Amino acid sequence: MRLHYSLTLLASAVLLWTGTSASPTPGHHVVHEKRSSPPPAWTKQERADGNMRLPLRIGLKQRNLHHADEFLDSVSNPKSSKYASYWTAEDVADMFAPSDESISSVKLWLLESGIPASRVSVSPSKSWISVVNATVSEAEALLQTEYYTYEHYFGKKHIACESYSIPGHLSAGEHIDLIMPTLHFDAKVVPGRDDLSKRDAQTVQAGAAKNVGKNSGFLPKQGAHLNPQSIISQLEHCDTQIVPNCLRALYTFPPGFTAHPGNSYGIVEYTPQAYVPADLDMFFANFSKKQVGQRPILASIDGGIVQQEAQSFGYNGESDLDIEYAMSLIYPQTVTLYQVGDEVEGASFNNFLDALDASYCAYEGGDDPSQDAAYPDPLPGGYKGAEDCGKFKATNVISTSYGYNEADLTPAYEVRQCHEYMKLGLQGVTVLYSSGDNGVAGNGDQCIGSDGNYNNGTSGRFNPSFPGGCPYVTSVGATQVPTGTNIVLSLATGTQPEVACETVIYSGGGFSNVFEVPSYQAAAVSHYLTTYPPPYTAAQYNNSGKARAFPDVSANGANYVVAIDGGFSLVYGTSASSPTFGSVVTLINEARLNIGKKPVGFLNPALYAHPWVMNDVTQGTNPGCGTPGFNATAGWDPVTGLGTPNYLKMLGLFLALP
Structure with missing residues (x-):
């Protein structure tokens, strides 16, 4: 029951996500994610200023997720000899932490793209890599994309792109999961708020309330x-x-x-x-x-x-x-x-x-x-x-x-x-x-x-x-x-x-x-x-x-x-x-x-x-x-x-x- 995104099943959704079948050869970019249109209430505006700074973050794929079903089945299937032999939190963290190979492969890509090592940082959990002081122009060249300004009807503005590409061996090689900011619209939209009592x-x-999502919860x-x-x-x-x-x-x-x-x-x-x-x-x-x-x-x-x-x-x-x-x-x-x-x-x-x-x-x-x-x-x-x-x-x-x-x-x-x-x-x-x-x-x-x-x-x-x-x-x-x-x-x-x-x-x-x-x-x-x-x-x-x-x-x-x-x-x-x-x-x-x-x-x-x-x-x-x-x-x-x-x-x- 490995988790996946199905393009056919999501055809009716607001966001359309695709991968690529291009050959994953080193240096050859392939589309990693794309969207057909911005989310509801967002309007595309002008191209983003190339000198604008972006908090560029690269989320690394965790190791061994392809074995997740096997691992969980071993402790929850009544026919398993390991039934109820539960893991510790440390066991879980160690098993799924991104690999050193993912870290080194992504850092090498950044270095070859002109990003000096001094501007690249790895999180303590090894889950993501940040590019310090990245500009829009650098991100566009790195991801072969174009950034635009989008405006929400509440007036909030956001920088995003419609698709982005990465080297095929990083996309298909279980190294990169997603990159932000790109097309995820990670913008906090907060309309005017009254006092709680009102x-x-x-x-x-x-x-x-944010906790129950954009439309309604099961209240x-x-x-x-x-x-x-x-x-x-x-x-x-x-x-x-x-x-x-x-x-x-x-x-x-x-x-x-x-x-x-x-x-x-x-x-x-x-x-x-x-x-x-x-x-x-x-x-x-x-x-x-x-x-x-x-x-x-x-x-x-x-x-x-x-x-x-x-x-x-x-x-x-x-x-x-x-x-x-x-x-x-x-x-x-x-x-x-x-x-x-x-x-x-x-x-x-x-x-x-x-x-x-x-x-x-x-x-x-x-x-x-x-x-x-x-x-x-x-x-x-x-x-x-x-x-x-x-x-x-x-x-x-x-x-x-x-x-x-x-x-x-x-x-x-x-x-x-x-x-x-x-x-x-x-x-x-x-x-x-x-x-x-x-x-x-x-x-x-x-x-x-x-x-x-x-x-x-x-x-x-x-x-x-x-x-x-x-x-x-x-x-x-x-x-x-x-x-x-x-x-x-x-x-x-x-x-x-x-x-x-x-x-x-x-x-x-x-x-x-x-x-x-x-x-x-x-x-x-x-x-x-x-x-x-x-x-x-x-x-x-x-x-x-x-x-x-x-x-x-x-x-x-x-x-x-x-x-x-x-x-x-x-x-x-x-x-x-x-x-x-x-x-x-x-x-x-x-x-x-x-x-x-x-x-x-x-x-x-x-x-x-x-x-x-x-x-x-x-x-x-x-x-x-x-x-x-x-x-x-x-x-x-x-x-x-x-x-x-x-x-x-x-x-x-x-x-x-x-």
């Missing part, structure tokens, strides 16, 4: 407000309200009763999203009385704070939901809250990953300022501390309920980040991401038009999510208990009480336009496409049969009872599904640790090899883009994945593994 919560909910949807006296107390009513005991009954897991010191569960939130302490106590008073007064362990990343200045569903709904359910479901174990980014700048998934892995901060040229926050924050009121690189330890399970559209980002950006999830898997970390809340459509119900731009979602190409489409994460879709279903009777008679979620939200699912189908999933995807062929063409989705498909699993995502801003509300979304599934995995880790075994790590190979440990969901669809979407079927499907967790069966499987 911000419109709906703006946050629509995705203006949950709010339903009816509840009178506390109307909250259910009997499992027979889980069709109208979901409370912790409903989830325990659905997925056959008991309340926690031990707290192994080596067990840990992390929930990731992005400022200004924040939980309200009083909401936690209100929830615990109703569903977990021993936890009143308890709080998650705060891991503040890049100035992340649990802000209390602005309170509304848009600010507190996600965090309250995630933390209330995660804490109550795994008690007496604790939850670590990774609170990422300051109030002004926010943060991205890469900022979070930087905090876990110091080498990632600089890997392949470092973060992209057009998507990732830069710290110290230069904006007024921003966090002035240094960027957190490798400061925090990864928990055994990490759940994130946010996401981008895959088409929001460049393939290079996504592949770089996806490799980091692979590295976490090598270290025994389970990484869960919500699959999305709009069926086959993207955030905000947007689909991809024939011109490559987003439309209103009534038609067009399906819009898969990221990181849910990364083959090194476990993507979690959503189910629901249909109205009128008594789960007690269903469970007693062996009847599946859940279907794909079709209330308020639809389970995100589909096929990636960037990543290949991983080996662990290939048979399941082939069976679905052959046995239940979708009635769509390549104009609507990647029907090649060779694409990574998602979600992998699912959990309930409808009618959650959540305490928010002093009252109870019903909440919907895969934002609920991911932390619930993560809680089940954490309880399984607890049992393994208690008998001297290691956490389960990357789940997918074991689950696809043993689908019988999941509750198969065979009804429902995930509509979008003017279509019914895909169908839930017997076996894996791109609506609910392999199904929902069956704790007892999963526990039996994982306790039997080394």
